[in-house]
Amino acid sequence: MYEKPKILPEGDKAVLVEFGNEISEECNDKVMALYGFLKEKNIKGIISLVPTYRSLLIKYEPLTIPYKEITSKIENMLSSIDKSSYKNAKVIEIPVVYGDEFGPDLEFVASYNKLTPEEVIEIHTKPLYRIYMLGFTMGFAYLGGMSEKIATPRLERPREKIPAGSVGIADKQTGIYPIESPGGWRLIGQTPVKIYDPKNERPILLEAGNYLKFVRIAKEEFYKIREEVNNGKFNVKTYDYAN
Amino acid sequence: MEVFKVLNPGLFTTIQDMGRYGYEHQGVPTSGAADEFSFKIANILLENPENCPALEITMMGPHLEALNKTFISVTGAQIPVYLNGNLVPNWSVIPVKKGDTITFGQLKSGCRAYLAVKGGFEGDFKMGSFSTYTRGNIGGYMGRRLLKDDILKAKETNIECKLVKVRDEYIPKYPSFMEVRVILGPQDDYFEKEMIDKFLSSEYTISKDSDRMGLRLEGPEIKAKKHDIITDGLVPGAVQVPANGKPIVMLKDAQTTGGYVKIATLISPDLDRLAQLKPGDRIKFKAVTVEEAHKILAQTEEKIRIIKETAVPLNYYNIKVKGKEYFSIVEVL
Numbered sequence: 001m002y003e004k005p006k007i008l009p010e011g012d013k014a015v016l017v018e019f020g021n022e023i024s025e026e027c028n029d030k031v032m033a034l035y036g037f038l039k040e041k042n043i044k045g046i047i048s049l050v051p052t053y054r055s056l057l058i059k060y061e062p063l064t065i066p067y068k069e070i071t072s073k074i075e076n077m078l079s080s081i082d083k084s085s086y087k088n089a090k091v092i093e094i095p096v097v098y099g100d101e102f103g104p105d106l107e108f109v110a111s112y113n114k115l116t117p118e119e120v121i122e123i124h125t126k127p128l129y130r131i132y133m134l135g136f137t138m139g140f141a142y143l144g145g146m147s148e149k150i151a152t153p154r155l156e157r158p159r160e161k162i163p164a165g166s167v168g169i170a171d172k173q174t175g176i177y178p179i180e181s182p183g184g185w186r187l188i189g190q191t192p193v194k195i196y197d198p199k200n201e202r203p204i205l206l207e208a209g210n211y212l213k214f215v216r217i218a219k220e221e222f223y224k225i226r227e228e229v230n231n232g233k234f235n236v237k238t239y240d241y242a243n
Numbered sequence: 244m245e246v247f248k249v250l251n252p253g254l255f256t257t258i259q260d261m262g263r264y265g266y267e268h269q270g271v272p273t274s275g276a277a278d279e280f281s282f283k284i285a286n287i288l289l290e291n292p293e294n295c296p297a298l299e300i301t302m303m304g305p306h307l308e309a310l311n312k313t314f315i316s317v318t319g320a321q322i323p324v325y326l327n328g329n330l331v332p333n334w335s336v337i338p339v340k341k342g343d344t345i346t347f348g349q350l351k352s353g354c355r356a357y358l359a360v361k362g363g364f365e366g367d368f369k370m371g372s373f374s375t376y377t378r379g380n381i382g383g384y385m386g387r388r389l390l391k392d393d394i395l396k397a398k399e400t401n402i403e404c405k406l407v408k409v410r411d412e413y414i415p416k417y418p419s420f421m422e423v424r425v426i427l428g429p430q431d432d433y434f435e436k437e438m439i440d441k442f443l444s445s446e447y448t449i450s451k452d453s454d455r456m457g458l459r460l461e462g463p464e465i466k467a468k469k470h471d472i473i474t475d476g477l478v479p480g481a482v483q484v485p486a487n488g489k490p491i492v493m494l495k496d497a498q499t500t501g502g503y504v505k506i507a508t509l510i511s512p513d514l515d516r517l518a519q520l521k522p523g524d525r526i527k528f529k530a531v532t533v534e535e536a537h538k539i540l541a542q543t544e545e546k547i548r549i550i551k552e553t554a555v556p557l558n559y560y561n562i563k564v565k566g567k568e569y570f571s572i573v574e575v576l
Contacts, residue, residue: 010428010429010476010505011425011480011481011508011510011536012426012508012539013478013511014478016475016476018475021473022473047264047265048265050500051268052475053475054473054475055475055476056476059478062537067537133474134499135499136270136474136498137378137379138269138270138272140270178270179379198379198380203370204269204270204271206269
């Protein structure tokens with residue numbers, strides 16, 4: 001982490017506040033704190049905010065709020081931010097069916113790490129994964145906290161089509177594909193929940209700053225939940241994150 | 244109100260407004276008109292609110308059949324517009340009757356034109372915007388580009404509209420070579436000074452692998468101390484430099500975050516002009532300060548105001564001379 005955050009222009013309509021050059025909870029806490037603070041203040045001329053691992057991008061309308069004013073406002077806030085926004089973090093439970101046609105690489109991930117598939121599932125469902133940021137594609141969450149015991153390199157040759165909801169591992173990362181897309185992650189399972197649903201009033205399920213827990217379900221349950229999801233009758237389980 | 248039937252959709256025609264803001268933290272690209280300046284003027288001519296959804300036309304225009312009386316305007320790329328086969332002016336209000344056809348000729352300069360309709364097009368309104376984002380299948384016309392036989396609707400209004408045209412001197416030109424202004428950063432410190440100089444003194448050609456997401460450039464390679472960064476926020480106009488050293492300028496469908504180092508970011512008025520470039524066209528970058536960029540932005544807003552105030556009244560006539568009908572347009576001086 002930097003001793004003093006950097007405030008850098010990104011073109012004529014955005015500033016980037018960079019807290020460090022690392023992926024760490026400490027650094028991301030700072031990002032989320034400034035993000036929470038700015039959301040709360042709702043400053044006229046600030047159009048949108050993009051929190052990432054180690055920086056916050058602030059888009060603004062320069063003819064409404066001049067550059068000098070926005071940077072001085074940020075400077076002021078930086079001296080008074082705390083972890084307040086983290087007190088309201090939620091945990092979202094994502095049901096996943098592991099293995100077989102839902103997770104064709106589960107066996108590989110197990111043998112690569114000299115484990116049994118059961119052990120891989122146990123290790124994968126254990127942590128509360130922090131949602132560091134969303135990006136890359138609509139609704140894609142960058143999760144932190146996966147055990148290195150199940151880290152596996154990407155496929156040498158990416159698959160052309162991966163179904164939406166696929167849960168995969170790429171090196172030390174784990175994640176869920178929000179939409180059907182090509183990709184090189186090792187697939188270990190699939191969730192029936194729609195991470196991105198353009199038909200939904202809230203099309204994107206996950207939010208940066210929250211936590212995610214994978215919960216193992218059986219095949220029959222997958223089909224049952226999927227039907228409920230399609231009928232708009234399924235609600236994901238969420239609860240408060242206890243610090 | 245149904246306004247048009249799509250007889251031929253053109254190459255890539257989508258409904259756009261000024262974009263989708265406030266969902267970038269969930270990975271939702273802003274999308275929106277690639278050339279906001281032309282988009283705004285198209286609406287201003289029709290006395291619409293600036294942000295009314297309009298068609299963004301790419302290189303080849305659609306063929307439309309009017310299903311009701313309305314008014315349209317076409318701005319942006321110089322592409323001939325025909326009303327029932329008669330050439331009508333771009334950057335002007337065009338009256339349309341039920342049964343009329345609108346067709347387009349061959350593109351002369353620029354890349355993207357905007358067709359606005361009185362009252363604005365209707366469409367899927369998702370996350371605060373009508374803009375089509377085809378990769379996410381949202382907004383505009385069912386989240387996709389127009390197809391043959393689509394029926395376009397406009398908001399029902401009490402249709403009357405002054406016939407006006409933008410003065411010729413205010414119509415932008417889209418040369419195949421242009422200088423675009425950038426603000427260096429946010430990661431210019433990843434580059435040695437010679438590399439920054441090389442970036443600012445070289446000419447780049449727009450590659451054919453370019454779309455609404457970004458323009459890939461061919462030209463002198465720019466090397467960074469490190470090309471990968473910890474993924475952070477990205478705006479349209481950002482110039483990313485991946486490990487092959489070939490810059491990519493992000494456009495409106497750009498993803499919200501990126502992992503390549505950003506040497507510079509285009510100022511927004513120049514991003515509008517850049518969006519009018521085609522594969523094979525060339526650019527050169529010029530660095531300006533944030534303060535200079537904001538002056539240019541204020542001047543652009545002022546220019547829009549002047550365009551609005553100085554529009555020339557226009558009249559369209561069908562004249563009969565010796566039993567033969569002629570179509571004519573008269574500018575009122």
